[in-house]
Amino acid sequence: MREFKVVGKNVVKVDALPLALGKPLFAEDIEIKDMLHAKILHSPYAHARIKDIDTSEAEALPGVHAVLCYKNVPRVIHTTAGQSWPEPSPYDMVMFDNKVRYVGDRVAAVAAETEEIAEKALSLIKVEYEPLPAVFDPERAMDEGAPVIHDEPDCKYLIPVSYNPKRNQCAHIELEAGNFEQGIKEADFVIEHKFKVHHQQHCSIEPHSCICYFDHLGRLVIRSSMQVPFHVRRIVAQCLQVPERMIRVIKPRIGGGFGGKQEMVIEDVCAMLAMRTKRPVKLVYTREEEFTSARVRHPMVMWAKTGVKKNGTITAIMLKVLSNAGAYGTHAMTVMNNTCAKALPLFRCENIKWVADAVYTNLLPGGAFRGYGVTHAAFVMGVMMDEMAEAIGMDPVNFWKMNTIKEGETHPIFRILSETGRGVEMAVGSCALPECIDRGAETFGWKDKRERYKNQPQGPVRYGVGMSCMVQGGTVPMLDMASASAKINDDGSFNLMIGAADLGTGADTVLAQIFAETLDIPIEDVIVYSGDTDLTPFDKGAYASATTYVAGMAVLKTATKIKEQILEVAADILEEPKQDLVLRNKGVVSGKTGKRVEFGEIAKRALHRKDQFQIAATDSAVSKLSPQSFAAHFAEVAVDTETGQVKVLSYVAASDCGTAVNPKLLEGQVEGAVLMGMSYALTEEFIFDENGKVLNPSFSGYKIFSAVDIPKITTILIPSYEPTGPYGAKTAGEVNVNGPLPAISNAIYNAVGVRMYESPFTPEKVLRAIKMKR
């Protein structure tokens, strides 16, 4: 086990105290003179043409400074997806269109002196709609004669993707490895099921918040709660038709993202209003708008068919995916892609068939969401694995161990497919899954509980246990790039500028730790500044579990360059050969003579005294691979057979995390991911009426767990060492959101003998299933 000085330690999060003190750090926490307030008018129809809009009364209202709609905004087709360019999402969105495609879609926007006036102005906008027939069921969206949602002539992808909007098909991908039919023939048991995974809202406690203003040079500054400052800059520039250099995007502290802010959701409107009014503008989504007009996890319908031999070998896996993209295709292709690319390589099976379609419907658009498609496949495969194990009479623990990929192994899918479409050949660089399974099972008491629950006392409550394993590949290989810059100050401390976006994940802290480790300095000597397109170098943004791995590598490389410069100056000061010198405790020491010079002195020499130059460096890293992290989860449930309520009693998450740069922060990520997955499995649910309207757009209607709902959770971090990652680190937290759906479904089966193939496992659904079984 490698020991480091700063990496691997529970260093206090660099922004924790300011946040605990309530300092004004979030997007909305500033006061700007003459700021206007913006509001958006949303569509009441799921599908309609806007035949005309009359904004004259709204514009005439005293205090209104601008009203935008399709009539006065240039039509620039784009995607709002926060992805590297050229984006793998269709260009099917326009800032304001003359067509609306879901209840909640954008119709117009107002900027006014106060929020009240802006609201009043919205009510004065007269819209003439021509309602069109709508389609909500993804299984009907591609039917002959289904209403065409994207009938505009200019929607397109920038990259080659199978796209047929006239049939509401947003993307189509297929993959075949080995020989699926042959594999099925060789199986002793063939299992086949249909699954449904439902909508989820991110529910970041801070809604989308954006303030736009102008700097002294007249450049537009966007201060916004989002995860992707550089992508937002590019896309806003595109939509406003201004050069990128005229825009600066600043990411302040963000109150949660989870993928919902890997997107340009409101920045374009806010920016356009600022440009038109030449005044600062604030636009903050209400909680209701978060539910009706932001993004959601893509719901999917999936069909799985697997074959297994009596001896436990999985002979074939087929997964057919139908993803409901909603009204716009942002992230649709890539999320769908991951149901195979990042999920199926978990299994040691050479015969794989995978077919996936993403379709447009007139429901709210899907987007990025923690898990990003792997969550869906992990649910399906987690249940299929449980069924296969039962069919052959094997303990799931052994079945999983036997059939999951090991360190050093490769998988045909790697070579064929990744989010960019092209595959990247690789072997699993680090994998501690077997240990996760063993330690998890032991801590959970798997054997005992399974035995105990075979015979249960009479009573309405039945107990059961279930488990599942999961994987999450980090980064989009060959695509994701991060960079860092650092410079020394007079006193030997450093400013570290990183493009990376800390959204509460602790990225600033973790990256500072990596920097500090490399230069052997205390973390207090690293001042981190992040997420500002003017002052920090490029980073693709916080998604795909890439920050620690890629930005961490960029930081390590930057620190290494700086180390060289320091040694040069130190060699000169100490009059010792550079190769004899080492960094130690914020200084440089000669291994031979013991002579020492402090960083402060080195800095002063370089900045002020001799051969002056700024000790500084910038470097970048690109993810060449997509190293995976793995986890094994165990759930114990109590199912009330009279009310259908499922209560999780205890839950163990054993997570293979590479080197945990900051174990405490990582535990927090794991716990958060598990609880998010758990309430997703049990209580979170969007309810739509027959016209596609969200009926429960509030925290009272859409329930997430509060502190009284949580079970006992045990987090076990199982270290491994990812050779390609900074100090052995790799993606670590995200994978854990993929556990609760399958683990709880399997536990419910163990308790009451019914398989839940459709999420969420609400009391009503569980009760119906129990009654039907009887």
Add this chain to the structure above:
Amino acid sequence: MKKEIEFTINGKKKRISVNTNDLLLEVIRDELGLYGPKYGCGTGECGACTVLMDGKPVLSCLTLAARADKKNIVTIEGIGTEESPHPLQEAFVEEGAIQCGYCTPGMILSAKALLDENPNPSEEEIKTAIAGNLCRCTGYVKVIQAIQRAAKKIGGEVR
């Protein structure tokens, strides 16, 4: 319509004129420049706007500013400083209970009200005390541990 109100906020007496339809959250943030209490939902369900009114946690997004007349209001800014943070603030920092930090001000105030009344709460009592403060980042695990630690700090068992 205007109304004069007089109240104490974070120990300071204040006399201001508010609109009768102003909500306390808006006045605290926009008039008084205290950004600790947050807008999370506006419907009293997430607790991000929690402030203490006469020592009790209330939802400032569902309280008229006028209701604050003659009351004692405390926000997160009023319970500790950089030099001298409240034991809860210290404990939240030490236990890793702060991820994005958006729910933190409300969460800490709810916890403070609990510890002021019940210095030795059980885990169940802690969970109940913060049940009105939603957190999407932490899963509450370290938040509960932080409150337990703070209780020990206040009780002198731990520094």
Add this chain to the structure above:
Amino acid sequence: MVDEFEYLEPETIPEAIDLLSKFGPNAKLIAGGTDLLLDMKMGKVKPKFLISLDKISDLRFIADGGETLRIGAMTTIAEIEKSKLIKDRCPLLSEAAQVMGSVQIRNMATIGGNICNALPSADLPPALVALDATVKVVGKNCEKTMPLEEFFAGVRKTKLEQSEILKEVQVRATQGRTGTSFLKLGKTHVDLAIVNAAARITLAKSGECKEARIAIGGGVAPTLIRARESEEMLEGRMIDENLFAKAAEKACEKLSPRETSFRASPWYKAEATKAIVKRALAKAFERARAGG
């Protein structure tokens, strides 16, 4: 955002009543505000005058009346939850107060507001009805008392006239061989009730059920259900677990949930009600036997 209004703070009950009569239907009373302000934010109500009851100290009290307890309308749910008197003398009300909302809501919401807002999912009314609660209503020149059960007139409707104020609630103290139980079922712990149920069982010395009360709320009917027929199945006989299931089934006959509710289907509400009522009765019975 809330429309403009004039904010009035009377300090006595007669003052408040005068203001109510003066401004008529343009005025609304505000107690804790947790329901009213939500409605105002959504534009569902737009009063021109808001009469705050916050400064009327006469409305805030918990008084021991011997066989009964009297609770002022502006007493907060938190005050009820924490009251030792209520915990000792009518624990059913304590139990109901504990599961209502969050700490913050309980600090703000009042018993008067919870009753007068008349949401079917309100938590206190079933407990109050099971305690034979009466309400005292004060108007311009009158004061009347009526059983709480009769006070509700429909969804969000009570018998309160325009210029009347709910002054206090009176409940029977439960003692000796009386056991009570309040159960609530929601999607999560902090939630509006899909169904809630309050049960009270008083046993005679001989062990028979002397008196039974079953009140059901939640999204199951426009106003709360007093399951009289179920009560009659229990009163005057020796009771046991089997009877509770039958009593609960009977109570379900009175359910009339909206078809369109998104929280749960009518089928589920009936199933959940059967279970919750049965269990509340069982728990009340257990406590009654322990209390004797």
